[in-house]
Amino acid sequence: MTKKVLIAGFNGAMGQKAVNLVNQMAGYEVAAGLSPVAKNEPEKYHLAKNIPIFTSLEQIPDRVADFWIDFTTPKAVYENVKFALTHHICPIVGTTGMSDAQEAELVELSKQEKVGGLIAPNFGMSAVLLMKFAQEAAKYFPDVEIIEMHHADKKDAPSGTALSTAKLIAQNRPNHQTAPDEIETLKNVRGGDYQGIKIHSVRLPGYIAHEQVLFGGPGEALTIRQDSFDRGSFMGGVKVALEKVDQLHELVIGLENIL
Numbered sequence: 335m336t337k338k339v340l341i342a343g344f345n346g347a348m349g350q351k352a353v354n355l356v357n358q359m360a361g362y363e364v365a366a367g368l369s370p371v372a373k374n375e376p377e378k379y380h381l382a383k384n385i386p387i388f389t390s391l392e393q394i395p396d397r398v399a400d401f402w403i404d405f406t407t408p409k410a411v412y413e414n415v416k417f418a419l420t421h422h423i424c425p426i427v428g429t430t431g432m433s434d435a436q437e438a439e440l441v442e443l444s445k446q447e448k449v450g451g452l453i454a455p456n457f458g459m460s461a462v463l464l465m466k467f468a469q470e471a472a473k474y475f476p477d478v479e480i481i482e483m484h485h486a487d488k489k490d491a492p493s494g495t496a497l498s499t500a501k502l503i504a505q506n507r508p509n510h511q512t513a514p515d516e517i518e519t520l521k522n523v524r525g526g527d528y529q530g531i532k533i534h535s536v537r538l539p540g541y542i543a544h545e546q547v548l549f550g551g552p553g554e555a556l557t558i559r560q561d562s563f564d565r566g567s568f569m570g571g572v573k574v575a576l577e578k579v580d581q582l583h584e585l586v587i588g589l590e591n592i593l
């Protein structure tokens with residue numbers, strides 16, 4: 335039977351890529367779109383004719399879809415995922431910006447509802463590998479800073495990927511004395527601080543999504559870098575999620591945990 339997919343944020347940069355992906359996948363179809371201001375003109379958004387477009391959660395009927403792909407905004411994503419879980423729709427969430435507490439609540443809810451799903455701060459293989467390599471390197475290089483660079487329209491900072499990278503590094507680096515007292519003569523010039531790991535967020539037109547992790551040691555340095563030059567780079571991960579999450583019994587965090 336064809337699996338039905340609702341795409342939340344279908345008219346956004348990532349949502350449009352997701353629509354194209356599902357349109358190309360045998361055995362899957364876009365069953366609905368969700369966006370707060372979209373007109374009911376499915377063809378305009380590369381949706382098949384007669385696909386319903388909803389502008390609020392209240393409008394969405396029961397059993398509309400098997401999967402919920404979410405590429406929306408930090409403000410919308412928590413309520414969206416809660417809605418999906420309580421309506422037994424498997425969420426596949428790329429939207430970043432949720433707090434740890436929100437993610438933990440949603441994982442708990444997914445266990446109660448026995449619904450599988452995935453929250454992935456990054457669906458790109460280069461970023462998944464960067465995080466893995468950085469976590470490993472942190473065992474040997476406790477001095478580390480992260481620079482992430484994104485397009486100028488990005489709403490959240492730091493990026494979800496940079497924050498996840500910092501969390502993974504923090505789990506693995508040995509007890510470490512962070513930098514001595516510093517005086518910032520320009521406020522915040524040393525970046526954000528996650529458990530002593532500095533994160534620097536760059537926003538510029540022309541960029542898509544890029545991250546560097548810089549490790550320094552006595553007389554040497556290691557730099558790990560990934561670049562997403564095209565948003566199509568995230569679709570391989572979304573495809574894997576569509577093929578796997580309905581076999582899970584809870585919400586999993588991190589693409590690496592379903593590969």
Ligand SMILES: NC(=O)C1=CN([C@@H]2O[C@H](COP(=O)(O)OP(=O)(O)OC[C@H]3O[C@@H](n4cnc5c(N)ncnc54)[C@H](OP(=O)(O)O)[C@@H]3O)[C@@H](O)[C@H]2O)C=CC1
Binds near residue numbers: 348371405407408457
């Ligand atoms: N995990 C990953 O691999 C990746 C994650 N992302 C993340 O995905 C998210 C979206 O990114 P991107 O596509 O570039 O952003 P865009 O701004 O292009 O798209 C977001 C879309 O969400 C819509 N939207 C806003 N509120 C709601 C709501 N309540 N319900 C449904 N739709 C809503 C917006 O509509 P409108 O325009 O009308 O406001 C917009 O079309 C971001 O959080 C980004 O960080 C991005 C790339 C990869």
Ligand SMILES: O=C(O)C1=N[C@H](C(=O)O)C[C@H](O)C1
Binds near residue numbers: 455484493
């Ligand atoms: O907003 C984006 O574009 C991206 N968001 C995700 C993040 O916050 O890490 C993933 C990727 O970096 C692109």
